[in-house]
Amino acid sequence: MNSPAVRHTPNSALYTDHYELTMLQAALHSGTASRRSVFEVFARRLPEGRRYGIAAGTGRILEALENFRFEQPQLDFLARTNVVDERTLEWLADFRFSGNIYGYAEGEAYFPQSPLLIVESTFGEACILETMILSMLNHDSAIASAASRMTSAADGRPCIEMGSRRTHEEAAVAAARAAVIAGFDSTSNLEAGLRYGLKTVGTAAHSFTLLHDSEKEAFTAQTASLGFGTSLLVDTYDVEQGVRTAVEVAGPALGGVRLDSGDLVAQARWVRDLLNELGNTKTRIMVTSDLDEFAIAALASAPVDAYGVGTSLVTGSGAPTAGMVYKLVSREGEDHEFVSVAKAAKNKVSLGGRKYALRRLDEHGTATAEVIGIGHAPADDGNDRTLLHQFVADGEVLPGWTGPEAVTRAAQRHAASLAELPTSVNRLQRGEPAIPTEYEE
Amino acid sequence: MNSPAVRHTPNSALYTDHYELTMLQAALHSGTASRRSVFEVFARRLPEGRRYGIAAGTGRILEALENFRFEQPQLDFLARTNVVDERTLEWLADFRFSGNIYGYAEGEAYFPQSPLLIVESTFGEACILETMILSMLNHDSAIASAASRMTSAADGRPCIEMGSRRTHEEAAVAAARAAVIAGFDSTSNLEAGLRYGLKTVGTAAHSFTLLHDSEKEAFTAQTASLGFGTSLLVDTYDVEQGVRTAVEVAGPALGGVRLDSGDLVAQARWVRDLLNELGNTKTRIMVTSDLDEFAIAALASAPVDAYGVGTSLVTGSGAPTAGMVYKLVSREGEDHEFVSVAKAAKNKVSLGGRKYALRRLDEHGTATAEVIGIGHAPADDGNDRTLLHQFVADGEVLPGWTGPEAVTRAAQRHAASLAELPTSVNRLQRGEPAIPTEYEE
Structure with missing residues (x-):
């Protein structure tokens, strides 16, 4: 990671739905805005068939909180x-x-009903943060959840995030951050490098080859400026000729070739053979071209050294939002006692009450359940791991949860959290959540 | 629209993929960075089964261009x-x-291969804008294209954009803008109101009802502060009782009720009957709850006065990105003559050459084809409409294409453009593009 990173701190107060402020007005009028309240973020379900989700976005919420100010x-x-x-x-x-x-x-990792974020404050204060909190958690967790399946399918081979052009320009920066949290090696997004110290990578596109009068001139220009360690994109005209020209220009020191079209499994195999035959045994093969977790898994047996992932990553691979909601679960009554509350009407039933959560682990350290306590922390049976951390105390953001260092720590946590889950999390086919959610009341 | 709007102008230079700058470096080194070049944005295809797309994002590109500056x-x-x-x-x-x-x-409206944006400059200058241009066009056009199907299905009933919480917080602002371009009446997003002068709306959520000791107290608090013209959310506990309580509290002046769960078609019918029976014939019914264009169409026969649309809108209703690409199609050669260029390798064939476009209209003013000329403007047969406008001349953004007024004009253009297309554009079921794309060489 590179530092110092540059913070991006726009005023965030109006990343807010109109009704948050009209509710505030009405609650100020009725005297209820100051009632102590507990709001909870959770997802009723995972995207169809997914085994787990990955939490991301909290660091961005904490960074934005200090600029949630109503100025002139x-x-x-x-x-x-x-x-x-x-x-x-x-x-x-x-x-x-x-x-x-x-x-x-x-x-x-998280599961259905996991209490991903808990905000305790007055109704007024907690209410107006709803939209911003959900935007950040829903987007970033959707990307991190998809990214985690991709890095899992890549099984140790590096994944590179390169989807910026397929999503909103600021969503792209957040997507790069979420991808790295979920195990991606690096990103093409320079703003994400500036802001979060992420490693950025990139060499050249087809336009660079087309700009020159021949592929050989393009490769010569690229290696002359970027060195022989660069990756050459070899599929602008004819892949075999492209590989031969690349080796002719760069020799055995050629860093890599990139394949961006065609049947990648077959192509990677014969390109590897051709490179070896030409003496370029160390030249790496990178593949791009609309990869998703399924395509990555299909390439497991091919001699591929790195995956570049774009569209599927930044659109959450079929699940572009995590479906999280922000619900009032407990609030002070007229007598100053807390009351659990929940919507009762059809098809959107919620459970009232302040939640606590731990991951139940067996004697081998393998997760067996997501245990949620209502109103109190569930009993730890000895091996369990508590899941709720405090991020903000009396309005102060606690250290360690923001900035580039938070991304590094989150990436380590992602690896540790996945290692703890049953191996069924690595299955890409549709199924039930990897562990059940259980309540302890 | 409200003015003065507040411009949001972050430095946009690093909304850029790493490889754009390494290509620039190599091209500066080889002397090709200054070659005059033409890049073109187009979509190879529409999302599966869609009849048309709606262009959006250009105004944001032009606004961001002035802040595309490499500062310290x-x-x-x-x-x-x-x-x-x-x-x-x-x-x-x-x-x-x-x-x-x-x-x-x-x-x-646009179709496969429509030349949505053409950038003429040196290779270096045009190359480094690629990522930002594609991010904005791909995102905003995906949202506008989905929004257009929704307003078409709503057939004149107002649609309200309220998806901010389901997407990245800045993408939400752009989504609100794109939705209004494609016929939405208003948005819940306050930042979009500030920045683009969009009409914002909203009243209250379930948490407001749960905050109070009874539904009646909540409705009383809301109407006391926001007036009887407000909308009351009646499905926190029991819808029938909710409607009765709302009318009891607000009387015949009650502005609206909102339904956010259950079988909306049946519910809207009996709620309308109940409201009428209670004397509230003017009280409007707004429905929300995971609506998309299909649900809106299914509600056509129900007595619904407005649709609130969230998740499906901001995620492009199954197509969260428009799949547009930015390709070098023509560039200067060593002899200073322009050469058409295109990638030739498998499965991603492009057509080289500067494009021109017009919409062919028959004698009734109905569109019959998207006609693309390569290297020259296609012949106008008398009724046709040229589709390319100049936005930037010698680096200067031309007036009229940015700010709140651009959104207003774009919304008018959307209505006019749709009115011109064959009625098949209103079909929600999958099919071919509404008009064919034809080339004139």
Whole structure:
């Protein structure tokens, strides 16, 4: 990782749905905005057939929290458009989050109903953070969950994130971060390098070859400037000729060739044979071209040294959002006692009450269940691992959960968390969650 | 629309793949970076079964272009991490785009191979814009294309964008903008209101009802603060009781009720009957709850007054990226003559040459084909409409294509462009593009 990273800190106050502020206004009016409240983020289910999800986005939430401030441009907008009344504007102008936030650490595996984030504060303070919290967790966890299946399928071969062009330009930066949390080696996204210290990589595209009057001239130009250790893209015209030309230009020191089209399994095999025959036994083969976790798994037997993954990664490989919700589960009543609350109407039943969670591990350290306690921490049977960490105490973000170092730690946690799960997590075919979610009331 | 809007102008230079800059370095080294070049954005195909796409994102590209500047933090990062050499850093420090950009206006329908954006400049200048241009067009067009099917299915009933929580927080702002371009009435996203002057709306969530000691207290608090014209969410406990309580609290002036769960078609019918029976014939019914274009179409016969759309909209309703590519199609040779170029290897064949496009219209003004000319504008048969507009001339962004006014114009263009297409565009079932793409060489 490279440091110092450059923080990106736009004002985040209006990453917020209109109704969060009208609810605040009405609650200020009725005197309920100051009721102590507990909101919880969870996913009712995993995307269809997935065995597990990977939590990501928390670090970005904590980084954005300090810029969740209603300053003059935001207040002027809200006043001009009559979103809320004068009293609410005054409350917003003074707003600083003063509560506590707990949750699953980034890189941790999660399952249906896992209490991924818990926000304890007044109703008003916790309510207005809803949209931003969900945006970041839903996006980043969707990407990390897909990325984890890809790195698992790659089985140790490096995966490189290169999907920036297929998603929103800022989502691309977050996607690169989430991918690295879930085991990707590096990214093509330079802003993610600047902001989070991620390793960035890249060499050349087809346009570079087409710019020159011949493939040989293009390869000569590239190696003259970037060195023989670069990767040459050999499929602009004819792959076999491309490989021969690459070796002719760069000799045995050629770092790599990239294949971006065609039947990659067969092609990787004969390109490997050709490279070896030409004496380039150390030249690596990188494959790109709409890879997903299934294509990566299919390439397991091919002599491939690295995978470049784009579209499928940044779109969550079929599940572009993690489906997490943010629900009021407990709040103070008129008598100042906490009351568990939950929506009761059809098809969206939730469980009220403050949640606690641990991962039950057997004597071999293998996970057997996600145990959720309601109102209290579940009993630890000796090997278990508690899953909730405190991120914010009385409005202060605790150290260690933000910035580039948080990404490094999350990547380590991802590896450790996966190693603990039953081997069924490595199955790509559809199935049930790798471990059941159990409640202890 | 509300003005003045507040521009969001982060430095955009590193929304860029690493390889764009290494290509630049190698091309500077070989002397080819200054070759005049034409890059073209197009989609090889529409998402499976879609009849048309809607172009969006161009306004954001033009807004970001002025902040595509390599300033000290960007240059320091590139130097520190050895992405490029000293000479390239100097070139980047001086970089200002000096070329021309043409393309389809936002809100315009497009088809396979439509030349959505054309960038004419030196290779170096056009190359480094690739990633940012594709990120913005791929994301925003994916959302606008899905949104257009939804507003078409809604057939005049207002659609409200409320998907911010299901996508990246900045993607959410762009999604709101793209939705309004494609006919949405308004958005829940406040930042989109601030930045683009979009109408924002919202009232309350289940948490507001749960915060209070009874549904009646919640409704009383909401109407006391927001007025009787507000919408009350009636499905926290029991829908029938919710409707009765809402009418009891707000009387005949109640603005609306919102239904967010259950069988919406049946529910909307009996809720309408109940409201009428209670004397609330003017109270509107808004439905939300995982709507997509198919659910909206299924609700056509139900007495629904507005649709709130979230997840499906911001994830492109199954097609979260538009699959557009940015290809070098023509460039100067050593003799200073332009040469058409295209990748020739398997399964990704492209057509070289500068493209021009018009929509062929018959005598009734109905579109019959997307006609693409290679190297010259296709002949206009009298009724046709040219599709390429100039957005940037010698590096200067031309007026009218950015800011809130561009969104308003794009929404008008969307309506006009759809009205011109054959009625098959309104079919939601899978099929061929509504009009064929034809080449005139």
